[in-house]
Amino acid sequence: MPWCCCCCQPQVWNVKAFKYSSWMGHMSWAGQSPASILKLSRVTEGRESPRDQEGQEDQEDLKNQENQVRTSATGRDLSRFAALRGAGPADWQRRPASGHVTWLSCDIIMVGVVSSIRGLWESRIKRVQEEEQEEEQRRSSRRSGASARLSVGVWEDRAVLARLRQKLLTEEGRLVLQIQQEDWKVLPDCLVQLSQVQEWHIHRTGLLKIPHFISSFQNLLVLDLSRNAISEIPKQIGSLVRLRELLLSYNRLQCVPEDLSGCESLERLELARNQDLDQLPDQLRSLRKLQHLDLSMNRFSRVPEVLLELPALEWLDLGGNQVVELPENIHRMEKVHTLWLQRNQLQTLPGGLSRMSRLDTLVLSSNQLRDINPMMEDMVNLRFVNFRDNPLTLDITLEVRRRKRSSQEEQEEQEEDGDREMFGRDFMLMYIREARKRAHAALNIHRVNQANQE
Incomplete structure (x- = not known):
């Protein structure tokens, strides 16, 4: 079916074909191919229209359409039209007043424009199809790559999981x-x-x-x-x-x-x-079941307040920090039986320490203690305490009683136990008694000096 050049619908071509058929002997042009129309136009060349007025109106109408086609046609179509109008055979160069050649020229322009548009759309469709094929190939390639990577990942996970199971x-x-x-x-x-x-x-x-x-x-x-x-x-x-x-x-x-x-x-x-x-x-503090806490060798400068609110705490290690003093209410840690405070910066011990009734192990070595709180004498449950490497005021030497052992290993173990006893509970009790004795002696001397002065 013929096509028009502007709106890609067949109505215009059919109207023109109908007009041709009406004044050219009622010949049926509708639905004919451009080649057939060209052939029929050549046969009827030179005839006069039976109705000149109608022919003139048609000629004016077609000229207007021809101008529109000229405006919208591509350079290639205009060149083709020029060739057909001026460079063709002699019978094409004649232009009778009846307007037959004008009709034929317009038809030729229409054929050229339709062919040009058809070629243009065919090339565009072909290009779009090629792009779609390329995109589909890329998608297929990506899916294949992702599937391959997924397969590799699955196998790697299986290998790692097998290694973990071992x-x-x-x-x-x-x-x-x-x-x-x-x-x-x-x-x-x-x-x-x-x-x-x-x-x-x-x-x-x-x-x-x-x-x-x-x-x-x-x-x-x-x-x-x-x-x-x-x-x-x-x-x-x-x-x-x-x-x-x-x-x-x-x-x-x-x-x-x-x-x-x-x-x-x-x-x-x-x-x-x-x-x-x-x-x-x-x-x-919500850790109501926490019993064992090791905070040693960090940078604590004080005992965290939250430790006093742990009701089940029994074992605490704060050794190797920078603690300067202990809280006076340290006795709130009622269930603590082992307390490690070695290698800190303690200078004094609070009286509340003596109220820790369940405390049986206390390590205070390598601090800055000058004295031992005399209230610690009442800590009857304290079985092991260590004051080694403290600058204590009194120089106390405790004689260590050693038992004979049958082997050298037992002898060395006994010597180590004796070394700990030198700064252990017995040492603490002797230090407190000696400090009390010297305090009483100093007080007596002070009283005597006062009496002599009076």
């Missing part, structure tokens, strides 16, 4: 993951598939952080990650409500998060030798 042990009915002295700076995500593990023991692996998926291990009872390079405790740790032991000594922790208070079953917490640790959040 680290699983069973101790006292508990499933334990134990890794030591291997390179595991980051724990893989596939470890989540072993969420039934109840204990982690991962030491000296260079581990940099506790993974956030730790919250998936709701059966975890013991988390021992000591001697690594961990710098932060994630907030997800607070979701481990069944956790009993958290051991993070010898790492690089700078603070303890408030979220740790969510571990309501925690009984043992070890944070020794993290160097930059100097305070604890008050929220830890």
Whole structure:
């Protein structure tokens, strides 16, 4: 079916064909191809229109259409039209007044424009189809690459998981993951598939952080990650409500998060030798079951107030810090039986220390103590105390009684025990009595001097 040049619809061509058929002997041009129309036009060349007035009107109408076509046609179509009008055969150069050649020229222009538009759209359609094919190939390539990477990742996870399964042990009915002295700076995500593990023991692996998926291990009872390079405790740790032991000594922790208070079953917490640790959040008072706390070798300058509010606390190590004084109400730690305060900056001991009725082990070596509080004489449950390496005012030497041993090892062990006794409970009691005796003597001398002066 013929097409027009402007709106890509067949109406214009059919109207013209109908006009041709009406005054050219009622010949049916509608639906004819451009070649057929050209042939018929040549046959009828030279005839006069039976109706000149109608022919003139048609000629004017077609001239207007021809001008429109000239305006919208491409350079190639205009060139083709010029060739047909001026450079063609002699019979094409004649232009009778009837307007037949004008009609033929317009038809030729229409054919050229239609051919040009058709070629243009065909090229565009072809280009779009090629682009779609290229895009589909790229998508297929990407899908293939992603599928390949996914396959590689799956196989790698399987290999790592198989390696982790080899680290699983069973101790006292508990499933334990134990890794030591291997390179595991980051724990893989596939470890989540072993969420039934109840204990982690991962030491000296260079581990940099506790993974956030730790919250998936709701059966975890013991988390021992000591001697690594961990710098932060994630907030997800607070979701481990069944956790009993958290051991993070010898790492690089700078603070303890408030979220740790969510571990309501925690009984043992070890944070020794993290160097930059100097305070604890008050929220830890909710750890009502905490019994064992190791804060040694950090930067605490005082005893954290929250420690006085832990009702179950029994064992506390604050050695190797920078503590200058102890709180007067230290006796509020009623259940504490072992207290390590060695290598601090203590100069005096508060009277409240003597009111810790359950205290049986007290280590005060390597401080700046000048005297021993005489109230400590009433600490009947205190079995071991150490005052070694303190600048005490009185020089007391305690004779050590040694028993004979049958072997050299037993002899050395006995000597070590005797060395501790030199600054132990007996030493403390003798020091207090000697200090009291000297105090009384000094008081008597003072009274005598007063009497002589009177």
